[in-house]
Amino acid sequence: MWAVLFRLLLAALAVWIFLAYKYWKTRIIIDAVEKFLRIQQMIGPTRYSYTDIVAVTSHFRDKLGQGGYGSVYKGVLLPGDVHVAVKMLEGNSNCNGDDFISEVSTIGRIHHVNVVRLVGFCSEEMRRALVYEYMPHGSLDKYIFSAEKSFSWDKLNEIALGIARGINYLHQGCDMQILHFDIKPHNILLDSNFIPKVADFGLAKLYPRGDSFVPLSAMRGTVGYIAPEMISRSFGVISSKSDVYSFGMLLLEMAGGRRNADPNMGSSSQAYYPAWVYDRLTREEVGEEISPVAADMHELEKKLCVVGLWCIQMRSRDRPTMSEVIEILEAGADGLQIPSRPFFCDEGHIHVEDSYQFTSELTAVSEEDLTAVSEEDDV
Numbered sequence: 001m002w003a004v005l006f007r008l009l010l011a012a013l014a015v016w017i018f019l020a021y022k023y024w025k026t027r028i029i030i031d032a033v034e035k036f037l038r039i040q041q042m043i044g045p046t047r048y049s050y051t052d053i054v055a056v057t058s059h060f061r062d063k064l065g066q067g068g069y070g071s072v073y074k075g076v077l078l079p080g081d082v083h084v085a086v087k088m089l090e091g092n093s094n095c096n097g098d099d100f101i102s103e104v105s106t107i108g109r110i111h112h113v114n115v116v117r118l119v120g121f122c123s124e125e126m127r128r129a130l131v132y133e134y135m136p137h138g139s140l141d142k143y144i145f146s147a148e149k150s151f152s153w154d155k156l157n158e159i160a161l162g163i164a165r166g167i168n169y170l171h172q173g174c175d176m177q178i179l180h181f182d183i184k185p186h187n188i189l190l191d192s193n194f195i196p197k198v199a200d201f202g203l204a205k206l207y208p209r210g211d212s213f214v215p216l217s218a219m220r221g222t223v224g225y226i227a228p229e230m231i232s233r234s235f236g237v238i239s240s241k242s243d244v245y246s247f248g249m250l251l252l253e254m255a256g257g258r259r260n261a262d263p264n265m266g267s268s269s270q271a272y273y274p275a276w277v278y279d280r281l282t283r284e285e286v287g288e289e290i291s292p293v294a295a296d297m298h299e300l301e302k303k304l305c306v307v308g309l310w311c312i313q314m315r316s317r318d319r320p321t322m323s324e325v326i327e328i329l330e331a332g333a334d335g336l337q338i339p340s341r342p343f344f345c346d347e348g349h350i351h352v353e354d355s356y357q358f359t360s361e362l363t364a365v366s367e368e369d370l371t372a373v374s375e376e377d378d379v
Contacts, residue, residue: 045108046120050127057086069200074134077119083134084119104130107201110174114166116189116199132199136192139199141185144254151194153300156254159196160304161329163188166198167247168322171240179239183246184225185253224261225249228314236316244319248311252277255304274312274342277305281338303333313342 048056056075064072070089077084108118122129140159143150151159163183170178180187180198187200227245228235252260252274260273270276281302307328313319318339320328328336 045104045118045131048120048122048129048131050122050124050129053086053088053122053129053131056084056131060088075131077131082119083136085132085134087130087132089128089130107178110169110178112166112169112173113195114162114197115169116197135189135197135199137190137194139186140188140190140196140254143190144185144257145259146257149257153298155194157300157304157329159188159190159194160251160254160307161326162196163198163250164247164322164326164329166196167243168326170198171243171322177240180243180246182222182225183243183250184222185250188250224259227316229316235314239316240322241316241319244311244322244325245316247322247325248308248319249274251304251308251311255301255308274309278309278338278341281305281309299333303329303336306333306336306338309342310339313339 053075054060056077057073058075060071060073062074064074064085066072070087073086073088075084075086076082104118104121104123108121111117116135117133118130119133120131122131144156167180167183170180178201180201182200183198187198189197189199191197225246227238227242229238230242249260256273256277258273262271262273280297307325311319311325
């Protein structure tokens with residue numbers, strides 16, 4: 001009798017211990033999941049309702065700017081009075097709902113000092129918004145194209161290096177490489193300390209790291225910064241090197257303090273800055289070797305120009321990677337080799353005026369092709 005009762009008690013105790021163990025193990029898993037979700041909520045973007053967006057922007061009272069994909073408004077998040085920039089996407093945006101959420105969830109996990117942080121987003125039917133950290137000094141273009149020189153050469157080099165690090169992080173620092181496709185001064189924002197941050201991922205696309213081939217349907221960008229392979233595959237495949245080309249055009253504009261193509265200069269030799277600065281660097285003369293750089297050219301100005309010229313080589317395989325660009329920018333200007341003439345020309349023998357004219361023709365072609373691709377996407 002006692003033996004049977006003992007066995008029953010022992011069996012009940014064993015069952016209780018087993019259930020307690022299972023409960024304890026389950027709680028550990030649940031707590032781990034909850035902790036992960038809390039971390040994701042802290043580091044990931046927050047989803048806001050459209051009503052929240054209206055409140056954050058005070059009924060869209062303070063408009064910061066207008067872009068091709070929508071309007072940007074200044075807003076304040078409570079509690080804490082955190083200033084943000086709210087980008088309202090237009091209803092005719094080519095980005096569908098699934099792509100919108102996918103890109104938000106990916107870009108929202110990016111935390112890099114040189115990439116603008118996505119704080120949150122809104123997606124209610126056709127109402128879509130992106131909430132970014134607010135950059136008080138605005139975009140880079142209003143400084144480098146200013147009549148007055150805003151930055152020292154040291155600061156310009158520092159800004160160029162920060163931009164390069166941000167782009168390189170997009171290419172190499174994420175699980176999926178992010179191709180921006182719209183690197184230009186307007187899309188580089190400056191924080192309160194003038195630290196540059198790559199912004200505006202409206203055209204960005206995600207691809208597996210290491211892929212050297214990107215579909216032709218990815219062709220997009222801003223005229224003047226579009227890589228040649230975006231127009232014709234004869235110059236190479238669309239890849240991260242396409243962003244390198246755009247960065248090179250940006251570098252040249254930073255060094256020159258002007259837009260690369262300036263029709264206001266007419267047919268003068270300075271109308272197309274990359275061609276003009278290349279000629280200034282080489283001083284080519286018939287029967288003579290390349291002469292030294294002009295004595296009045298600042299060392300850092302030369303470095304930015306030479307790196308920019310390497311980045312805008314016509315064939316993508318001739319351009320450096322962004323990690324190589326960073327190494328060059330971090331080093332001194334000594335020993336920098338001037339690349340081949342990076343323009344559509346016959347062995348470098350072409351007048352600047354002809355080069356500028358060809359650039360205008362390329363611009364017209366690119367606009368037509370971009371329109372065609374946009375119409376295909378809409379279909």
